Amino acid sequence: xxxxxGASIISKKDLGLVPAMALVVGMVIGSGIxxxxxxxxxxxxxxxxxxxxxxxxxxxxxxxxxxxxELGAQIPRTGGLYAYxxxxxxxxxxxxxxxxQALIYGPATSAALGLYFAALFIPFFGLADQWRVxxxxxxVLFLSAVNAFGSKYGGWVQSLSTVAKLAPIVLIAIxxxxxxxxxVLGMQxxxxxxxxxxxxxxATLWAYDGWIGVxxxxxxxxxxxxxxxxxxxxxxxxxxxxxLFVNIAMLHVLPAAQIVALGNQAAGAIAGRLFGEIGGKLVxxxxxxxxxxxxxGYILTSARVPYAMALQGLLPGSGWLARLHARSGAPVNAxxxxxxxTALLMMLGDPDRLTDISMFIIEVFYILGFIAVFRLRRxxxxxxxPYSVPWYPFxxxxxxxxxxxxxxxxxxxxxIDTIYALGLTLxxxxxxxxxxxxxxxPQLLSQTESTYVKRTADLELIxxxx
Numbered sequence: 176x177x178x179x180x181g182a183s184i185i186s187k188k189d190l191g192l193v194p195a196m197a198l199v200v201g202m203v204i205g206s207g208i209x210x211x212x213x214x215x216x217x218x219x220x221x222x223x224x225x226x227x228x229x230x231x232x233x234x235x236x237x238x239x240x241x242x243x244x245e246l247g248a249q250i251p252r253t254g255g256l257y258a259y260x261x262x263x264x265x266x267x268x269x270x271x272x273x274x275x276q277a278l279i280y281g282p283a284t285s286a287a288l289g290l291y292f293a294a295l296f297i298p299f300f301g302l303a304d305q306w307r308v309x310x311x312x313x314x315v316l317f318l319s320a321v322n323a324f325g326s327k328y329g330g331w332v333q334s335l336s337t338v339a340k341l342a343p344i345v346l347i348a349i350x351x352x353x354x355x356x357x358x359v360l361g362m363q364x365x366x367x368x369x370x371x372x373x374x375x376x377x378a379t380l381w382a383y384d385g386w387i388g389v390x391x392x393x394x395x396x397x398x399x400x401x402x403x404x405x406x407x408x409x410x411x412x413x414x415x416x417x418x419l420f421v422n423i424a425m426l427h428v429l430p431a432a433q434i435v436a437l438g439n440q441a442a443g444a445i446a447g448r449l450f451g452e453i454g455g456k457l458v459x460x461x462x463x464x465x466x467x468x469x470x471x472g473y474i475l476t477s478a479r480v481p482y483a484m485a486l487q488g489l490l491p492g493s494g495w496l497a498r499l500h501a502r503s504g505a506p507v508n509a510x511x512x513x514x515x516x517t518a519l520l521m522m523l524g525d526p527d528r529l530t531d532i533s534m535f536i537i538e539v540f541y542i543l544g545f546i547a548v549f550r551l552r553r554x555x556x557x558x559x560x561p562y563s564v565p566w567y568p569f570x571x572x573x574x575x576x577x578x579x580x581x582x583x584x585x586x587x588x589x590x591i592d593t594i595y596a597l598g599l600t601l602x603x604x605x606x607x608x609x610x611x612x613x614x615x616x617p618q619l620l621s622q623t624e625s626t627y628v629k630r631t632a633d634l635e636l637i638x639x640x641x
Contacts (some may be wrong), residue, residue, distance in 0.1 A: 198408025205469030207382025232379030281477030285557030355427025373584020
């Protein structure tokens, strides 16, 4: 899913550690590693603090992964965070997370990736900047059409792009460290003002985002209690090292101020300097394929959220959204709904703004997921857990503090967009009550929680008797 990332279609319930790790790496690595270098340095103020921001973003993400892995081991259901919130807090919170994914996170992410792709595509072919938004829309429209023909076609695009995206990362990291001779630390951004470390870390989190997507296929793992936490930890460790090496290599080749000035074009300029005109173009093609594949991954998966919610009658027009195409079996109407929302958000024209909106709102729900670990330990203090987050409560506490810091920093730095995101989130509340008017919210929450408590208590009784 950013930083982002790809997706995989898995039909058999035999997903092991290595493919699960590959899934984490493939879902995380997308556009962020190529598009956020200048933004991070500009926000942090200099190259040293920029590298610190990448490191802290990785540490926060690792703490988040270790924490969520405990939930995944206890609730090994396909569905990821949606399933965890639904189990621990009740149907309403699962619904609200799905609402945010369907109306904000999925469309905003797809819109940002489309605009990032266009920002690389246009100069590569010498087109005028006025074609940026139309190019982004046509790209999203094309991939939506591909996925409307069936998930196997979107899966082909995803498999090819996952292989291709690794080439530019490896080449830039290795050749940049070998041939570059520039100063890495202490280089100023060239700007008189900086947005601060909160904004810098938020930008890196876009590049790290997507790791939680492996939880969506927990039900297909052969031993999710063991394999899920290992896949998250090892997969994120690989990504962290790759990001740090690529950033150091880029600073070896170009000064920090020039990377900031080039913005989205920095990776392409560095590729041209390292590999010459022909080699630079080939690496740029690899970067385009990486962003293209990340966009396809979100289009492939994001439409499944409103479709799944529509099957439960949790969205307006559920009867229409829940229809599958007669031939392809794809949720075509849900794909159309996501396309419309993506096009509307794309009109904002600023992909960095869209990534900030999407990351802000998803961090709010990550906080609920992190707190759920404390909640389950309080309810079942003596329960044997298949996996326990290490250094409890420090690691989950770090995940909570990191996410809260990001949320507060974003509100202070960008209040208009955060109000928009929160307002659209809260708009889902009256719709939930309207669509569930025959049942009151407290009853829904207590029934769901009591069902979870009873089921878990039964499992504990069985364990004790055996």
